[in-house]
Amino acid sequence: xxxxxxxxxxxxxxxxxxxxxxxxxxxxxxxxxxxxxxxxxxxxxxxxxxxxxxxxxxxxxxxxxxxxxxxxxxxxxxxxxxxxxxxxxxxxxxxxxxxxxxxxxxxxxxxxxxxxxxxxxxxxxxxxxxxxxxxxxxxxxxxxxxxxxxxxxxxxxxxxxxxxxxxxxxxxxxxxxxxxxxxxxxxxxxxxxxxxxxxxxxxxxxxxxxxxxxxxxxxxxxxxxxxxxxxxxxxxxxxxxxxxxxxxxxxxxxxxxxxxxxxxxxxxxxxx
Amino acid sequence: xxxxxxxxxxxxxxxxxxxxxxxxxxxxxxxxxxxxxxxxxxxxxxxxxxxxxxxxxxxxxxxxxxxxxxxxxxxxxxxxxxxxxxxxxxxxxxxxxxxxxxxxxxxxxxxxxxxxxxxxxxxxxxxxxxxxxxxxxxxxxxxxxxxxxxxxxxxxxxxxxxxxxxxxxxxxxxxxxxxxxxxxxxxxxxxxxxxxxxxxxxxxxxxxxxxxxxxxxxxxxxxxxxxxxxxxxxxxxxxxxxxxxxxxxxxxxxxxxxxxxxx
Numbered sequence: 001x002x003x004x005x006x007x008x009x010x011x012x013x014x015x016x017x018x019x020x021x022x023x024x025x026x027x028x029x030x031x032x033x034x035x036x037x038x039x040x041x042x043x044x045x046x047x048x049x050x051x052x053x054x055x056x057x058x059x060x061x062x063x064x065x066x067x068x069x070x071x072x073x074x075x076x077x078x079x080x081x082x083x084x085x086x087x088x089x090x091x092x093x094x095x096x097x098x099x100x101x102x103x104x105x106x107x108x109x110x111x112x113x114x115x116x117x118x119x120x121x122x123x124x125x126x127x128x129x130x131x132x133x134x135x136x137x138x139x140x141x142x143x144x145x146x147x148x149x150x151x152x153x154x155x156x157x158x159x160x161x162x163x164x165x166x167x168x169x170x171x172x173x174x175x176x177x178x179x180x181x182x183x184x185x186x187x188x189x190x191x192x193x194x195x196x197x198x199x200x201x202x203x204x205x206x207x208x209x210x211x212x213x214x215x216x217x218x219x220x221x222x223x224x225x226x227x228x229x230x231x232x233x234x235x236x237x238x239x240x241x242x243x244x245x246x247x248x249x250x251x252x253x254x255x256x257x258x259x260x261x262x263x264x265x266x267x268x269x270x271x272x
Numbered sequence: 273x274x275x276x277x278x279x280x281x282x283x284x285x286x287x288x289x290x291x292x293x294x295x296x297x298x299x300x301x302x303x304x305x306x307x308x309x310x311x312x313x314x315x316x317x318x319x320x321x322x323x324x325x326x327x328x329x330x331x332x333x334x335x336x337x338x339x340x341x342x343x344x345x346x347x348x349x350x351x352x353x354x355x356x357x358x359x360x361x362x363x364x365x366x367x368x369x370x371x372x373x374x375x376x377x378x379x380x381x382x383x384x385x386x387x388x389x390x391x392x393x394x395x396x397x398x399x400x401x402x403x404x405x406x407x408x409x410x411x412x413x414x415x416x417x418x419x420x421x422x423x424x425x426x427x428x429x430x431x432x433x434x435x436x437x438x439x440x441x442x443x444x445x446x447x448x449x450x451x452x453x454x455x456x457x458x459x460x461x462x463x464x465x466x467x468x469x470x471x472x473x474x475x476x477x478x479x480x481x482x483x484x485x486x487x488x489x490x491x492x493x494x495x496x497x498x499x500x501x502x503x504x505x506x507x508x509x510x511x512x513x514x515x516x517x518x519x520x521x522x523x524x525x526x527x528x529x530x531x532x533x534x535x
Contacts, residue, residue, distance in 0.1 A: 052379045073275065076380050080279060081286045084372045250375075 011112045019140045022063065022118045023155035027235075028190035029060040031124050031151045033133035034179035037244040037251065038124045041183045043235040050240045052252040054079040054091045056126040058242055062153045063119035063140070071119060074100055088249065093125035097136045097144055106142030116140060120153045126242035126251050149173075150182075154190040156197040163189060176241070177263040184268060188224035191231075228268045277385075279376035280369070290369075294362065294401040294410060311493025312447030314344055314355035315483060316417040316428045316440070317457070318469045319476035322511035323426035324518075325353045325417045326480045328449070328488060329503060330495025331360060340495055345506040349374045350514040352390055352418030357447035358433075362410040366397050387420040391429060391437060398435030405433040413446045419510050426510050442468055449491030453483045473509075478530040480507055481523065485531060497527060 029042040029049060040050050040060045049068075051059045053075050061068040078100045083091045101121065109116045117140060125134040135151040138144040152163055166189050170182045196219070219227075231237070239255040246253065255263075280290055311332035316325040327344035330337060346354045346367045354370065356363035373393055377385040385393070394416055404410025416429045429437055430444040442461055445454050460479070461468050471479065481497070484505045488496030497504055504527065507518040 048382075051382075054379075073380065076376065077282050080372055080376045080379075081282060081288075084279075084283065084368065085286075085288070 008112065012110065015109070015112070015116060016141075019116060019118060020155065020157075023120065024194065026062045026155060028152060028154040028187055028194060029062055029122055030153075030183045030186045030190070031060060031122050031135050031147075032173065032179050032183050032186075033124075033130055033135065033149055034173045034176065035130055035244075036176050036179075036241070038126050038133050038135070038242040039176070039179045039183055039239070040122070040124065040241075041180070041187060041237065041239045043187070043231045044238045045235060048238060050238055052240075053096070053123075054083060055088050055249050056242060056251050057091065057093050057096065058124050058240055058252055060122040060124070060153065061119055062121075062155075063117075067117040067119045068121075071101060071104065071117065071121065074104060075123075093123045093134050093136055094146075097123050097138060101138055102142050102144060105138065105140070109141045122151050122153050124151070124242065126244060128244075130244075150186065152186055152190050155194045156190070158197065159190055159193040162193060177265070180239070180260070180263045181265045181268075184228050184264075185224060188228045189219055192219035192223060192227055225267055229270060232264070232268055233270050275380075277377040277381040279373040282376070283369075290400060294365075294397070294404055311449075311491075312344055312357040313445070313449030313453065313484060313487040313491065313494040314357050314415055314447050315443065315445045315450070315453065315457075315480070316353075316355060316415045317443035317476065317480070318426060318428065319471045319473065320469065321473055322419070322509055323417050323428060324476055324480055324507060324509055325355050325415070326484060326505045326507040327355050328447075328484055328495045328505050330493065332493045335492070337495075340498075340501075340503060343506050345508050346371075347508065347515050348390075349378075351421065351510070352387075352416065353508055353510060353515055354394070355415040355417070355446070356412065357414065357450075358405075358412035359410050362401060362404065363412045363414065366394070366401070366412060366414075369397060370394060384421070387418060387422060387427065390418065391416065395431075395435050395437050398431055398433075402434050415440075415444050415446050417444075417510055419512060419514070421512075424512065447494070449487035449494035452490045453487050456483060456486060474526065477507065477518065477523070478526055481505070481527050481531045497531075499524065499527065499532075 027043045032039045040058055042049050047065050049061055051072055053059050057079065059072060059075060075096055078096055079091045105117050108114055119140060121138040123136045127133045135147040136144055137147060137151050137153060150167055163186055166186055173179050173182055237260060239260055241253045241255055242251045243253050311330060312328060314327040316323055325345050329340055329342050331339040331342045344356045348354050348367065348371050354367050370393055374385050374390060401410055401412060411433050413433055414431055419426050428440040428444045430440055430446060431437055443457050485497060488494045502520060504520050504523040507523060509516050509518060
């Protein structure tokens, strides 16, 4: 029944709608390149979303844990076989993404009778210097893009400009603590935009004023701070650093509560 | 896919033939004609703060010195070391497989492979290698040393060429130069006023340098210390903090103070 072009297009459109709905309650995920390395962060409710793939490569994901797990193994297998048979420096995020993930995710999305992967992926690679860091995002339809300086996964696809503005307003990301601060801010903005783009009230408002460029939707600084403070109090901050200064082949380091506590800006700390 | 974290299985699916790599070759003549590179002294000993593992730098083929800067003390992961004696081609391949197996297991299963699991992995490789070991072209007799995070102590294991595994209580040696120092270690440990595990790091390192020098004295296939060429054994320490290399400067200083000029 999907062999007619129109039906197929319609089915793909329905599938997009279905997939978009799957992410609205998910937690955004942020990756930032800074002097000390590449920082990845998100909030989780028990299921990890950030994983080590290879010596200098890490994966962050949004979506269904079982799908993420399947793709994680695809990446792990490919990376380790390549690293063993050639050399660890031949394992690059770009090749893993383009030759490993894309050919798996895109057909699953387009073949209407198959279940799609409910995932959005951020794949990061630590370079020898900051300008050689690579951050790639991949959507559920296999569309991938290389990001400059930072990458964000979020349910709302239209939040790019607002996040770039937030990034520019922050200034220089010199230290790990400033990377964590901007990371949390980006997470907060993405999370609030995600809420506003999916809440029914806002949608009605948009219909009433189709010409508005929706500046009213943009979350205020104070709102972002409040959101982050709430999250820090109630959920687990998952944070990973690919550490350029580790001095080892393996650079993946999970930052625990004791590492994070001194780095989190006081404005986000719960009022005592 | 290696859902069980078995890297060899993943390699197999990609067409890597473990059986072929470690199987016997009918080329005994090669060994006789001295084309197979062997000859070594490696040792591991427990001391007050953990375990020290050392290896000389020489690779020989028959009576030819192939290379004088070989690294036979290989760090497999943060907590384990493989010190290799035997045919380097096979030994290095084993080390590479183990290193990737441990990494793959940890990353895919999200937990470290247990100390016993690591020992098992090495035993399996040695058992698969038995035909090559018996034919003389792939003999590997390693020492495995590591820190057992579960039992919170350093441990040393040694092997025969067929893969039988033995735990060393205090020390282990392997390679062509090992028979010389094995006797010395036995004697020192039994009749010295202090056993080896009571030595502090400086004393233990000094002992290691003296042992390696003794091995080189009597075994032509073991490389000695060459101060002019800054050539010292590779020495690594294992403790609860993991593996660390002992810098050449430290060895050089101890050698000149406690080994050469010691009365």
